[in-house]
Amino acid sequence: xxxxxxxxxxxxxxxxxxxxxxxxxxxxxxxxxxxxxxxxxxxxxxxxxxxxxxxxxxxxxxxxxxxxxxxxxxxxxxxxxxxxxxxxxxxxxxxxxxxxxxxxxxxxxxxxxxxxxxxxxxxxxxxxxxxxxxxxxxxxxxxxxxxxxxxxxxxxxxxxxxxxxxxxxxxxxxxxxxxxxxxxxxxxxxxxxxxxxxxxxxxxxxxxxxxxxxxxxxxxxxxxxxxxxxxxxxxxxxxxxxxxxxxxxxxxxxxxxxxxxxxxxxxxxxxxxxxxxxxxxxxxxxxxxxxxxxxxxxxxxxxxxxxxxxxxxxxxxxxxxxxxxxxxxxxxxxxxxxxxxxxxxxxxxxxxxxxxxxxxxxxxxxxxxxxxxxxxxxxxxxxxxxxx
Amino acid sequence: xxxxxxxxxxxxxxxxxxxxxxxxxxxxxxxxxxxxxxxxxxxxxxxxxxxxxxxxxxxxxxxxxxxxxxxxxxxxxxxxxxxxxxxxxxxxxxxxxxxxxxxxxxxxxxxxxxxxxxxxxxxxxxxxxxxxxxxxxxxxxxxxxxxxxxxxxxxxxxxxxxxxxxxxxxxxxxxxxxxxxxxxxxxxxxxxxxxxxxxxxxxxxxxxxxxxxxxxxxxxxxxxxxxxxxxxxxxxxxxxxxxxxxxxxxxxxxxxxxxxxxxxxxxxxxxxxxxxxxxxxxxxxxxxxxxxxxxxxxxxxxxxxxxxxxxxxxxxxxxxxxxxxxxxxxxxxxxxxxxxxxxxxxxxxxxxxxxxxxxxxxxxxxxxxxxxxxxxxxxxxxxxxxxx
Numbered sequence: 001x002x003x004x005x006x007x008x009x010x011x012x013x014x015x016x017x018x019x020x021x022x023x024x025x026x027x028x029x030x031x032x033x034x035x036x037x038x039x040x041x042x043x044x045x046x047x048x049x050x051x052x053x054x055x056x057x058x059x060x061x062x063x064x065x066x067x068x069x070x071x072x073x074x075x076x077x078x079x080x081x082x083x084x085x086x087x088x089x090x091x092x093x094x095x096x097x098x099x100x101x102x103x104x105x106x107x108x109x110x111x112x113x114x115x116x117x118x119x120x121x122x123x124x125x126x127x128x129x130x131x132x133x134x135x136x137x138x139x140x141x142x143x144x145x146x147x148x149x150x151x152x153x154x155x156x157x158x159x160x161x162x163x164x165x166x167x168x169x170x171x172x173x174x175x176x177x178x179x180x181x182x183x184x185x186x187x188x189x190x191x192x193x194x195x196x197x198x199x200x201x202x203x204x205x206x207x208x209x210x211x212x213x214x215x216x217x218x219x220x221x222x223x224x225x226x227x228x229x230x231x232x233x234x235x236x237x238x239x240x241x242x243x244x245x246x247x248x249x250x251x252x253x254x255x256x257x258x259x260x261x262x263x264x265x266x267x268x269x270x271x272x273x274x275x276x277x278x279x280x281x282x283x284x285x286x287x288x289x290x291x292x293x294x295x296x297x298x299x300x301x302x303x304x305x306x307x308x309x310x311x312x313x314x315x316x317x318x319x320x321x322x323x324x325x326x327x328x329x330x331x332x333x334x335x336x337x338x339x340x341x342x343x344x345x346x347x348x349x350x351x352x353x354x355x356x357x358x359x360x361x362x363x364x365x366x367x368x369x370x371x372x373x374x375x376x377x378x379x380x381x382x383x384x385x386x387x388x
Numbered sequence: 389x390x391x392x393x394x395x396x397x398x399x400x401x402x403x404x405x406x407x408x409x410x411x412x413x414x415x416x417x418x419x420x421x422x423x424x425x426x427x428x429x430x431x432x433x434x435x436x437x438x439x440x441x442x443x444x445x446x447x448x449x450x451x452x453x454x455x456x457x458x459x460x461x462x463x464x465x466x467x468x469x470x471x472x473x474x475x476x477x478x479x480x481x482x483x484x485x486x487x488x489x490x491x492x493x494x495x496x497x498x499x500x501x502x503x504x505x506x507x508x509x510x511x512x513x514x515x516x517x518x519x520x521x522x523x524x525x526x527x528x529x530x531x532x533x534x535x536x537x538x539x540x541x542x543x544x545x546x547x548x549x550x551x552x553x554x555x556x557x558x559x560x561x562x563x564x565x566x567x568x569x570x571x572x573x574x575x576x577x578x579x580x581x582x583x584x585x586x587x588x589x590x591x592x593x594x595x596x597x598x599x600x601x602x603x604x605x606x607x608x609x610x611x612x613x614x615x616x617x618x619x620x621x622x623x624x625x626x627x628x629x630x631x632x633x634x635x636x637x638x639x640x641x642x643x644x645x646x647x648x649x650x651x652x653x654x655x656x657x658x659x660x661x662x663x664x665x666x667x668x669x670x671x672x673x674x675x676x677x678x679x680x681x682x683x684x685x686x687x688x689x690x691x692x693x694x695x696x697x698x699x700x701x702x703x704x705x706x707x708x709x710x711x712x713x714x715x716x717x718x719x720x721x722x723x724x725x726x727x728x729x730x731x732x733x734x735x736x737x738x739x740x741x742x743x744x745x746x747x748x749x750x751x752x753x754x755x756x757x758x759x760x761x762x763x764x765x766x767x768x769x770x771x772x773x774x775x776x
Binding site: 001002003004005006007008009011012013014017038040044045050053054057058060061062063064065098099101102105109110111112113114115116126127130131134135136166193197198199200224226236237238239240241248249250251254255257258260261262263264265266267268269270 | 402489500652
């Protein structure tokens with residue numbers, strides 16, 4: 001067999017996939033498993049979007065679009081920035097992508113070269129460090145403790161920056177913690193990055209899933225940020241593979257060339273269907289879902305401490321909780337295995353998000369209806385607290 | 389604005405996009421333009437596939453699949469290798485991807501590291517060298533003259549190989565030439581690559597679009613090749629963004645991890661719909677289209693020499709002709725501009741496929757009905773031969 005590259009050999013598996021495989025084996029054996037491990041909304045794609053997709057498919061909209069997406073979708077996305085944030089974004093600065101994954105790859109390819117380092121909060125979305133590695137760069141973790149809300153400070157970024165550092169990737173709300181980056185800190189970090197001629201990449205794919213304040217975009221405060229977004233989470237369009245990015249004006253042409261070469265184009269029908277995402281009826285439905293997610297979070301915030309699972313920073317968005325599991329010893333991977341076996345509840349060990357502190361944490365994705373979350377808590381109690 | 393990476397700054401634009409933009413400007417001004425520039429079939433996606441997509445969308449199949457694709461589609465693809473080539477491929481070795489683009493990126497990421505070089509036939513598909521560059525590698529062109537059918541020989545590959553060379557990418561039929569790599573030469577090249585512990589990446593996205601012999605796959609002769617394929621061309625599913633690769637057994641797990649990290653998953657509905665691609669009714673329709681493409685090729689083979697456009701190697705597949713345009717002097721970019729302006733026929737300058745010999749060639753994509761090709765030839769005659 002041909003030799004694998006170093007980057008492929010270094011690519012780590014997701015522990016969550018092992019959890020999922022074990023969960024599926026249990027289900028095949030007749031067990032009921034409550035899935036709180038996968039980062040995918042349990043809501044269906046809104047009907048208006050599905051109907052638009054059916055129409056577009058049936059009418060033969062099957063050709064390549066421009067590499068950066070249709071003008072109509074880029075205008076609709078730009079229009080949403082105006083409606084939500086009062087921000088005028090030139091639709092030319094919007095690049096539609098095959099999911100946020102393609103946007104992250106493009107942002108890193110455009111901002112960094114092989115050998116560069118990229119600062120990444122730890123804990124953070126596991127794939128980010130793999131993207132950096134795949135592109136020949138070196139990910140540098142910036143430990144972000146619960147005390148600072150699992151988000152970095154400008155002082156930390158400044159201290160971690162080296163001559164070979166070219167970019168920092170942030171997320172608000174963040175995965176796995178659901179915490180927000182305060183705009184004061186964001187502005188200060190952006191200043192640190194700008195002084196060093198670096199690139200600030202901002203992941204806002206959970207940006208509309210926030211519960212305790214109005215949504216924000218980094219673009220309001222940091223116009224030269226490279227912002228990555230997606231239809232997957234808020235719009236419940238995971239399997240459609242559609243995302244976008246907003247880039248500084250001078251990046252538009254190079255980004256289009258990169259997108260053309262590396263992806264040809266994003267999926268066509270998904271682009272047509274996504275236009276229905278911005279209709280008022282769809283928006284109302286999605287806002288109801290945000291309230292439902294908020295209620296789920298509030299339920300878990302109240303229930304988890306009684307199970308010896310501590311939330312040391314308030315999760316304000318996304319659909320994740322990152323709970324300190326040290327009360328249960330043993331390390332999070334063994335704990336998740338035990339919980340799955342004994343309670344039939346699938347959780348993700350924190351090691352997917354942090355090689356270090358992840359041993360002491362588990363991620364709970366509340367992507368199940370409240371009744372199932374209540375059932376999960378009831379099943380966890382005897383396993384974690386020891387009385388039924 | 390944040391500084392662009394070297395790899396982004398080095399990314400070359402496609403000349404074909406400039407041709408397309410000029411063509412669209414002419415059309416906006418009321419001119420009729422015959423589009424022979426874009427590498428996209430003019431046929432619609434077969435109805436059975438469209439119907440399956442409508443059903444899948446309407447029934448809410450919108451979740452992520454496994455990163456390497458659904459079991460059903462991987463089995464269907466493997467089944468097609470058995471039916472077509474008598475070849476048993478373990479469905480586990482099939483990785484479904486977001487178009488061939490994702491497959492090429494994965495193949496190069498798995499086979500090469502930053503700093504490695506990759507041998508690429510020149511002329512060849514322009515994006516390949518950009519993929520290599522994007523991943524921090526260095527593309528090394530291997531000039532393939534018409535005399536060897538625009539395909540490399542084993543002796544050339546051996547001569548071009550350096551200690552830092554890790555892979556060679558070939559295509560049969562090739563873009564832009566439509567020529568085939570003979571299986572004797574393929575076997576000899578594979579031996580050269582194997583002796584040097586390298587990776588042979590084989591692009592077979594036009595593999596079913598061949599006219600003068602039965603289709604072949606490199607896997608019949610080179611079981612350890614990394615083969616890239618797509619639903620875009622033969623199945624007329626460009627905008628659906630669906631492709632696949634077949635990899636050596638030892639590459640399966642690392643490839644799945646890479647795919648998971650870099651792409652999450654290929655589009656879901658497209659995967660369900662693509663199952664209909666393998667139905668006998670669909671196959672019969674697609675074979676009729678191959679005969680139609682063959683007739684178009686035969687028409688152009690006969691007509692082009694009279695226009696001073698010489699085919700120096702017989703095109704046996706895909707839907708491209710790579711014609712020597714030296715009789716018209718001036719370089720292919722200026723020639724394509726002139727032909728577009730004076731004849732309203734859009735062609736791609738060879739410089740998209742070869743920085744060197746491309747100045748002397750143009751690519752003709754016969755992705756238009758025969759009547760339009762006849763019209764194109766009639767319009768070209770006064771411009772290229774000088775009498776009406």
